[in-house]
Amino acid sequence: MIELLDIKKAFNQNRPNEYWALHGIDLAVEAGKVTAFRGPSGSGKTTLLTIVGCLSRPTSGRVRFKGEDISALPERFLTDIRRQSFGFVFQQFNLIKGLSALENVILPAFPTGRPRAELVARAGELFERLQLTHRAQAKVEWLSGGEQQRVAIARALINDPEVIIADEPTANLDTALSMEFMAILEGFTAAGKTVLLTSHDPLVVESSAVHRVVGMRDGRLIGD
Amino acid sequence: MNPWLEKQRHLIDFTLASLARRKTRNIGLLVAYTLLVFVLASLTLFSNALRSEAKYVLAGSPEVILQRMVAGRHDLIPPGYLEQIGRIRGVQKKEGRLWGYYYDPVLNANYTFMARPASEVADGMIMVGEALARERGLAKNNTISFRSYSGKLFTFEVAAVLSPDSELLSADLVLLSEDDFRRFFEYPEGHYTDIALSVANPQEVRNVAAKLTAALPDSRPILREEVQRTYQSVFDWREGILLTVLAGAILAFAILAWEKAAGLSAEEKREIGILKAIGWETGDVIRMKIWEGLLISLTAFLGGFLAAYVHVFHFGAAVFEPVLKGWSVLYPKFALVPAVDGLQVATLFFFTVFPYTAAILVPIWRAAITDPDAVMR
Ligand SMILES: Nc1ncnc2c1ncn2[C@@H]1O[C@H](COP(=O)(O)OP(=O)(O)OP(=O)(O)O)[C@@H](O)[C@H]1O
Ligand SMILES: [Mg+2]
Numbered sequence: 001m002i003e004l005l006d007i008k009k010a011f012n013q014n015r016p017n018e019y020w021a022l023h024g025i026d027l028a029v030e031a032g033k034v035t036a037f038r039g040p041s042g043s044g045k046t047t048l049l050t051i052v053g054c055l056s057r058p059t060s061g062r063v064r065f066k067g068e069d070i071s072a073l074p075e076r077f078l079t080d081i082r083r084q085s086f087g088f089v090f091q092q093f094n095l096i097k098g099l100s101a102l103e104n105v106i107l108p109a110f111p112t113g114r115p116r117a118e119l120v121a122r123a124g125e126l127f128e129r130l131q132l133t134h135r136a137q138a139k140v141e142w143l144s145g146g147e148q149q150r151v152a153i154a155r156a157l158i159n160d161p162e163v164i165i166a167d168e169p170t171a172n173l174d175t176a177l178s179m180e181f182m183a184i185l186e187g188f189t190a191a192g193k194t195v196l197l198t199s200h201d202p203l204v205v206e207s208s209a210v211h212r213v214v215g216m217r218d219g220r221l222i223g224d
Numbered sequence: 225m226n227p228w229l230e231k232q233r234h235l236i237d238f239t240l241a242s243l244a245r246r247k248t249r250n251i252g253l254l255v256a257y258t259l260l261v262f263v264l265a266s267l268t269l270f271s272n273a274l275r276s277e278a279k280y281v282l283a284g285s286p287e288v289i290l291q292r293m294v295a296g297r298h299d300l301i302p303p304g305y306l307e308q309i310g311r312i313r314g315v316q317k318k319e320g321r322l323w324g325y326y327y328d329p330v331l332n333a334n335y336t337f338m339a340r341p342a343s344e345v346a347d348g349m350i351m352v353g354e355a356l357a358r359e360r361g362l363a364k365n366n367t368i369s370f371r372s373y374s375g376k377l378f379t380f381e382v383a384a385v386l387s388p389d390s391e392l393l394s395a396d397l398v399l400l401s402e403d404d405f406r407r408f409f410e411y412p413e414g415h416y417t418d419i420a421l422s423v424a425n426p427q428e429v430r431n432v433a434a435k436l437t438a439a440l441p442d443s444r445p446i447l448r449e450e451v452q453r454t455y456q457s458v459f460d461w462r463e464g465i466l467l468t469v470l471a472g473a474i475l476a477f478a479i480l481a482w483e484k485a486a487g488l489s490a491e492e493k494r495e496i497g498i499l500k501a502i503g504w505e506t507g508d509v510i511r512m513k514i515w516e517g518l519l520i521s522l523t524a525f526l527g528g529f530l531a532a533y534v535h536v537f538h539f540g541a542a543v544f545e546p547v548l549k550g551w552s553v554l555y556p557k558f559a560l561v562p563a564v565d566g567l568q569v570a571t572l573f574f575f576t577v578f579p580y581t582a583a584i585l586v587p588i589w590r591a592a593i594t595d596p597d598a599v600m601r
């Protein structure tokens with residue numbers, strides 16, 4: 001479903017502080033499976049996810065999504081693909097403060113112009129599935145870490161993406177909440193979604209919900 | 225509904241929510257902005273209204289008014305003067321006028337009483353200006369009594385309330401018949417307050433004035449064009465002051481807009497990053513911010529403009545009182561008749577709404593085109 005061909009990424013290219021975060025990554029990600037990236041801090045996991053999720057472009061190399069080369073598309077198209085096909089759960093959750101959980105969740109669907117009633121109904125379903133219905137109207141900054149994470153997950157799902165990208169999804173969670181997250185992951189697989197995540201957490205990478213673990217070090221992959 | 229419209233609705237919803245989130249800051253901004261529009265709109269409306277008042281005043285006034293001077297002071301025109309003027313070439317009509325001031329202790333105000341031929345106002349009847357009617361609660365067919373300077377009480381019936389084409393002209397006006405006027409003020413028979421002459425050809429006005437002074441050495445002709453020039457200089461002086469205020473206000477506004485522009489907070493930048501990461505296009509972010517700019521500036525414009533309208537036309541531009549002192553010596557009291565010039569409103573709109581919206585766009589655009597991957601870190 002997603003193919004990476006010799007992906008390299010440099011930050012601050014051609015400047016004194018030039019830094020190569022990725023040194024040529026070749027990888028094929030299978031559809032409908034959970035793939036986890038594991039590696040020490042600074043090994044390039046997040047950088048790789050931003051490239052896969054069309055948040056940034058590789059310095060060189062190609063990204064193929066469902067057979068189509070997307071690394072050369074103009075920004076507008078990348079944004080369309082990102083909105084339609086990818087849902088993001090960020091490490092810091094990145095919810096917008098001051099807005100309610102519900103408002104945060106429907107935000108990614110605004111550019112689609114779907115009617116509000118439809119979006120609210122869809123968000124209602126997601127809240128129910130994530131057991132968050134009673135907190136839908138609460139401002140996000142009042143929510144607990146686990147609740148915030150579930151809001152972030154609901155937001156990632158509002159446009160019904162095929163791929164979910166989660167960067168350190170359990171970093172801010174205790175064991176019980178992490179287990180809950182793994183259960184949600186299994187739900188994704190059951191629904192046929194492809195998941196890419198990064199984690200240091202043994203609980204995640206060794207869980208049966210994860211189908212494949214890819215190791216990284218210094219911007220390179222190290223055996224499966 | 226059309227997805228495009230639906231999308232704009234979403235963007236407005238989000239904008240409103242965003243504005244509500246930063247309440248104090250946005251209310252501060254809105255207040256400053258509204259105040260600016262208020263000052264600018266007040267000035268615009270005020271000077272425009274004054275101009276149109278002056279136009280009415282001048283349009284209705286005769287080309288030449290002849291006053292008699294005694295010891296350097298305006299005195300009554302004695303009998304026989306009208307005849308003495310005789311026929312002067314170019315004068316179409318000459319007429320003795322009767323008018324005077326009456327102090328009303330009820331309102332603490334001066335009225336202008338003016339006599340009219342019996343064909344216009346019958347004995348025992350009066351016509352009153354709009355402002356006066358309002359203040360004294362008068363309507364057609366009501367009666368009102370005035371105590372004359374000699375202590376006698378006169379009762380009149382209101383025949384009509386004068387239409388307020390120009391309140392400056394008619395606010396404090398009381399029209400009554402010539403006989404009533406003479407009786408009320410005990411005005412000597414055959415005397416007049418001044419003489420009004422109409423001259424059709426503007427080129428002749430100066431000649432007429434010269435002939436008048438020759439025929440009646442103790443009189444002083446007042447020319448409309450001179451009055452016009454006085455008005456003009458009064459206006460110019462006033463507009464100079466207004467312009468200074470205007471420049472100050474615009475400067476303050478520029479600083480405000482720049483502040484807002486430069487001060488895109490880290491929080492706002494992060495939010496723009498989040499919106500982009502979750503699938504908003506650069507264009508969506510910019511559109512959302514345009515809505516924000518429009519909502520703020522339109523609210524400020526409407527609020528400021530309405531406040532200015534009320535201020536100028538209902539409270540007589542009370543804030544500008546000090547600047548107006550000179551004017552109010554000429555005309556004791558008046559309310560301006562609402563006169564709004566579309567072009568002026570459009571100019572005001574352009575100079576307040578447009579720069580603000582434009583000023584906020586630059587930094588937004590800069591923030592909106594950056595790669596959204598920063599939010600991952
Ligand atoms: N915008 C940037 N400018 C310069 N260097 C960057 C930038 N983003 C990332 N890097 C560098 O690239 C390397 C890889 O970063 P990345 O965030 O992908 O690591 P990571 O594997 O996700 O680490 P962690 O486990 O700590 O999240 C790091 O050394 C980082 O300092
Ligand atoms: Mg990382």
